[in-house]
Amino acid sequence: MFANKSFDKIHKATLSFGMRRLPPLSAVRVFEAAARHENFTIAAAELGMTQAAVSYQVKLLEERLGVPLFRREKRGVVLTEAGRRAAPAVSHAFDGLDAAFGALRAEDVSLLTVSTSTTFANTWFARRLGGFQMAHPDMAVRLNTSDSLVDFAADPVDVAVRSGLGTWPGLLADLLLPVDFTPMCSPGFLARHGGALSLADLHHLPLVGAEDPWWVYWLADAGGAQLPGRRPSVRLDSQAMEGNAAIAGQGIALLTPFFWRGDLAEGRLVRPFDHVATQGQAYWLVYPEHRRTSPKIRQFRDWLLTEIAQDHADAMAQLPARC
Structure with missing residues (x-):
């Protein structure tokens, strides 16, 4: 039940795009990379950031949404149920953005x-x-x-x-x-x-x-x-x-x-x-x-x-x- 409520909050935040209530894109971009690799270190290397910066951006996004997206463990991080359900939609959205802007690049x-x-x-x-x-x-x-x-x-x-x-x-x-x-x-x-x-x-x-x-x-x-x-x-x-x-x-x-x-x-x-x-x-x-x-x-x-x-x-x- 908690996972469903958590994902609902993410979904509502996504629907708020038209009202300029979307979470900061920089944080969303970091979440997408971290979720894809399920590893902050690899995501940091891909994005040209430090691991601490990745962790900070993810924390900002979690605070903005009010739900945990990752579970911190001794050996690294693991997506929560809410994060795992949101990750494919966020990744797909970035694919769409890449395709849209790619068509404009000479x-x-x-x-x-x-x-x-x-x-x-x-x-x-x-x-x-x-x-x-x-x-x-x-x-x-x-x-x-x-x-x-x-x-x-x-x-x-x-x-x-x-x-x-x-x-x-x-x-x-x-x-x-x-x-x-x-x-x-x-x-x-x-x-x-x-x-x-x-x-x-x-x-x-x-x-x-x-x-x-x-x-x-x-x-x-x-x-x-x-x-x-x-x-x-x-x-x-x-x-x-x-x-x-x-x-x-x-x-x-x-x-x-x-x-x-x-x-x-x-x-x-x-x-x-x-x-x-x-x-x-x-x-x-x-x-x-x-x-x-x-x-x-x-x-x-x-x-x-x-x-x-x-x-x-x-x-x-x-x-x-x-x-």
Whole structure:
């Protein structure tokens, strides 16, 4: 009963917007961030404030509303029932404000910022992005390459390409292509080791990224035995780097055929095995749900889905099972 009465007070305060009785927006903004993270320290870092300032703003809001929004505990803070019920509506309201004012920003119209992983950018995306730029000459395109997940609430990014299962709260996700993988190496490397390999050979030949759990999964899926633990190997940060190491003859790398079909077709890489495995993950185009109607996001989405569908069809038609 107390929680319902507490939320009613928040609701009444929200309805008072037309009478200029809305709580201070600075305090509401701090509450939204603190509620989203349920952590004052993280909220402070996001907002560029001190933790003490966040705590002070939340206290002001609680005093203004007359209800507690957080429960202070030894290990941090926890939303009260009233705070937990109010948080989604407040967050949604800020999304609406962001969309409304975003439409008025000149830079928002003329600049598209795309975040992608290092592998997706270096093996496929960067060389094709100019096609979108040529089709939309009035729009500048900025490409941010990072393997960290972008925070749409804090980072100036319009769309992102992520790998995963396609479920991220508050984001829409369009499927681009599945993530599958198979061993590849250079023709010279294969020739130096007899011209053909067995699964057992993987236990003593140099592997690129031998600590990668994909190797364990691929071997099990292909019917091979587990690799010995703690073996020396070349360790790199991305599949893009691992593929180039394999091209240079440094070992066998687990790679996604779609990204490396040009190198396979031109003889820089070969596939010693037919078997291709997947763990059900894929690359997705993601963007905030509240910005789904943004013209520049729609234009980029349509271009990317068309481009990758055509490229994927070509890859399936041209790529033999064994190169």
